[in-house]
Amino acid sequence: MQRDVFQAIADPTRRAILGLVACQAMTPNTLATHFEMSRQAVSKHIHLLSEAELVYAKPNGREVYYHLNPIRMKEVADWLAPFQQLWESRFIQLDNVLQTLTEEKK
Amino acid sequence: MNQSATGTLFMIDIQKGSLEISRIFAANRTLVWRAWTEADLLDQWWAPKPWRCETKHMDFREGGRWIYAMVGPNGERHGAVQRYSEILKEVFFRGEDAFADEEGNINGLLPVATWENVFTDVVEGTLVKTFVQYPNPEALQEVLNMGMEEGLKMAHGNLDEVLGDLVA
Numbered sequence: 001m002q003r004d005v006f007q008a009i010a011d012p013t014r015r016a017i018l019g020l021v022a023c024q025a026m027t028p029n030t031l032a033t034h035f036e037m038s039r040q041a042v043s044k045h046i047h048l049l050s051e052a053e054l055v056y057a058k059p060n061g062r063e064v065y066y067h068l069n070p071i072r073m074k075e076v077a078d079w080l081a082p083f084q085q086l087w088e089s090r091f092i093q094l095d096n097v098l099q100t101l102t103e104e105k106k
Numbered sequence: 107m108n109q110s111a112t113g114t115l116f117m118i119d120i121q122k123g124s125l126e127i128s129r130i131f132a133a134n135r136t137l138v139w140r141a142w143t144e145a146d147l148l149d150q151w152w153a154p155k156p157w158r159c160e161t162k163h164m165d166f167r168e169g170g171r172w173i174y175a176m177v178g179p180n181g182e183r184h185g186a187v188q189r190y191s192e193i194l195k196e197v198f199f200r201g202e203d204a205f206a207d208e209e210g211n212i213n214g215l216l217p218v219a220t221w222e223n224v225f226t227d228v229v230e231g232t233l234v235k236t237f238v239q240y241p242n243p244e245a246l247q248e249v250l251n252m253g254m255e256e257g258l259k260m261a262h263g264n265l266d267e268v269l270g271d272l273v274a
Contacts, residue, residue, distance in 0.1 A: 006247060010121040083250065084116055089154035091114055091129050097141050097150045098133035105137075 005076060008052035013037070014045050018068060021055055025065040120247070123240040130233050135225050138232040139196045142223060145172065153177070162208060168193050173210035187212060188221070198224045203238075217245035 009015055013035060020026060020034060032042040046066060049055045054073065055066045115128040131138050141147045145164035153159035156179040163173040172188040187206040193199045204218040212218065222237040240246040 006120055010243070079250065080118070084114075086154050087114055087116070087127055087129075090151055091131075093151035093155070094131065094141055097147055098131055098137055101137045101141070101147075102133050 005052050005054060005072060008049055008054055009076065011045065013042075014049055017042075017045055017049060018054060018073075021066050021068045025058070025067045027063045027065055031066070118246075120243055123243040123246040125236075125238040125246070127236040127238075128233065130228055130230050132231040135196050135227055135232045138234060139225055142225075142234070143199070145174075148172070148174075163210065166190060166193070171210055173206070173208075175208055183208070185210070196225060198222060217241060217249055219245075219249075 009018070016034070017031060020031060028043055028046055029039070031046065032039040035042055046055065050057065050066070052072070054069055056069055057064050057066055059065075113130060115126075117126040118124075131141075133141075141151065143166045145161040148164075149159045149161050151159075152174070153176050157176050159174055160177055161172065161174045163171065165171055168190055170190050172190075174186055176184045176186065178184075185206045185208045186204065187210040188201050188203045190199055190201040192201075200220070200222045202218050203221050205213040205216040207213070217240050220239045224235045224237075226233045226235070240249065
């Protein structure tokens, strides 16, 4: 089952997990030390991120490490990019309007 | 949080269905306020190029409305309306922003957002913080999906805490 990526990132704990594994792959135990909640609760979040394919598990010896899936994250970025662009483009135009107004006043 | 090259700060909270956009403009508060509240000035910047903004009616007072259309390069038009509910001159204004027909009749099928724009003096000029609240997370997603499908056609904006957290 593939979970909705936006449901997965809607939760602050899950966003924090993504932030951590973005820096380096981590085992569930290491991840759990960053949160004031039970290891089981953290595991549930990891599981959900994994179902959304935002992270993936890779065994290393006897441990399992969770890695960020950058391709899936890029999909999120692409989805939001038009809105950032919309405002950027607006504000650059507004800068110009303000510059003209300021010069008129001088 | 996500800060762009031009210094615009974007935050999105998908769970709450809200957006926050902050930007500093290099002009005094009186001028920045005018640019956000006078139709002839709004027309010059509100639509991202190659779209342009055409005001049909502007009544900037509490209870008043701004009825406008976004006009595309091929003549396509999207109507919208802002209703102003609370205004404190050169400090903040609050209202609703909705998709509408060209007479300003709200399209009931699309989400209506509540807006608040706050203007503050800073050393570099004026800081404008825009808070946008959708009735629920689904409404925000719907508006963002429309943007994804239609590129820059629609006039609702944002970006993101999520990506910022990842970059941080």
